[in-house]
Amino acid sequence: MAQERTLPNFQVQEGTIAKEEGLILYEDMVLGRLFEDKCAEMYYRGKMFGFVHLYNGQEAVSTGVIKGLRTHENDYVSSTYRDHVHALSAGVPAREVMAELFGKATGCSKGRGGSMHMFSSEHHLLGGYAFVAEGIPVATGAAFAAKYRREALGDETSTGVTACFFGDGACNNGQFFECLNMAALWKLPILYVVENNKWAIGMAHERATSQPEIYKKASVFGMHGVEVDGMDVLAVRAVAQEAIARARAGEGPTLIEALTYRFRGHSLADPDELRSKEEKEFWFPRDPIKKLAGYLTEQNLVNSEELKAIDRKVQETIDDAVKFAETSPEPDPSELHRYIFAED
Ligand SMILES: Cc1ncc(C[n+]2csc(CCOP(=O)(O)OP(=O)(O)O)c2C)c(N)n1
Structure with a gap:
């Protein structure tokens, strides 16, 4: 197991979060978690088909960014094939x-998309994308349109501001570099949110990239880049709020690298035999839902x-x-x- 990166330490300032907002974040994360658990159950009962990629463990990233963002009617979200929870956070x-x-x-993509292609024009969800990095140019286009x-x-x-989610595996793809270049050049209102869960299926991140600290790649574009503890929703929310304010003020994009971990295999077809016991033991106790509940x-x-009571309501x-x-x-x-x- 490679040495774990030190998670950036986030000190919550007293009064940072009011009860009502804390409960919104908690409910959204529990919704994501219990929804995915139910998906696993339904998948193994043969109710859904194809590949299904669950988001367990990464909830703080979706909730921290999207709940910070969606105060504005012109905001957009784009996702990957791990998209159910981004869709739920987006409403x-x-x-x-x-x-x-x-x-x-009756599905949001009228049954044509399935797990990897959630889409909703009403909720400004630009889509889940099966191809790695495919959402990056679409989100960049939405940010360009706003400007x-x-x-x-x-x-x-x-x-409006666009939040573009993708994994560490996408950061060695050409579209990542091309789009970040344009976004920085034109100061587009966009957050590039890398969910660095350390693995691209069975490829360990540090074996696949020359610079594993992804947020540092922003500097070559003259873009703001920041790393954040992706298991701490309050930390993600704080970083996202700062980036959103900068984007709305016309100051351009931010690359946010959220250090996170998936609690299940790559997909429901993955027996999850490659990740070490030690690595799981490091990450599993950092459950973002328990962390917020504790706080x-x-x-x-x-x-x-x-x-x-919230857990029960969400289960219903x-x-x-x-x-x-x-x-x-x-x-x-x-x-x-x-x-x-497309029709007129
Ligand atoms: C362009 C492209 N190449 C290869 C694949 C096969 N593939 C599916 S998921 C995946 C790993 C991506 O990992 P990452 O971007 O880190 O996201 P995560 O699954 O960790 O959320 C790969 C290589 C693909 N879907 N698209």
Whole structure:
């Protein structure tokens, strides 16, 4: 096992988070976790098909960035094939995400996408993408559009920011470098959020890249780059808020490297035999949900009964989503050719 990188230490300032906001973050992370656990159960019961990549362990990244971002109606999110939880944080209802996984007509991509292709124009989710790094140019385009509308077309309301999520494996891909160059050159309002979970399927990050500290790659573009403990939602939120403020003020993009870990195999088809016991023992106790729950209770912002009530509510939402997905209709075969080309 390679030496673990020291996780950046984040000191929460007193009064940083009010009860209401703390509970929003907690609920969103629990929703992500329990949703994914239910997906595993449904997958092994044969309810969904193809590859399904779960997000367990990484919840603080999705919640910390997206809940910090979505205060503005022009904000956008783009994802990868590990996209269910980004969709949930972005506000896509659990029913629609689960139905998409079941391939049903009521899914957010109308049953055409499945696990790796969550999409919602209503919730400004630019999509999950099966190809590594494929979302980076799409998100960069959305950020360019926001800036173009404001500066070239004079639309003062166009102050949206895009959050673009991808994995460490994407950072050795050409699209990463091409897009970061353009985004820095044109000072685009975008957050490039690398979820560095140390592995690209079975390829260890430090074996695949000459500079494993990804945030440092920002400097060659003259871009702001920052690393953050991706298991600490308050740390991610603080870093994201700073980057969002800079982007909205026209000061350009930020590359955020969140150091995180997935608690399951690469996909539900992966027996997860390559990662060492020692490595798992380092990361598993750093559960981001337990960390936030601990902080909120220590600060007397909430008690354990309030947290348990949220857990129960979220479980009901997920059980309802499964019922909805199971009873929803399949896409109509007569509509096979619909949604292939854009219509006016
Ligand atoms: C362009 C491309 N090459 C190869 C693959 C096969 N592939 C699927 S997932 C993956 C690993 C990507 O790892 P990373 O970007 O770190 O994301 P993570 O799975 O860790 O979230 C690879 C190589 C692909 N989907 N797309």
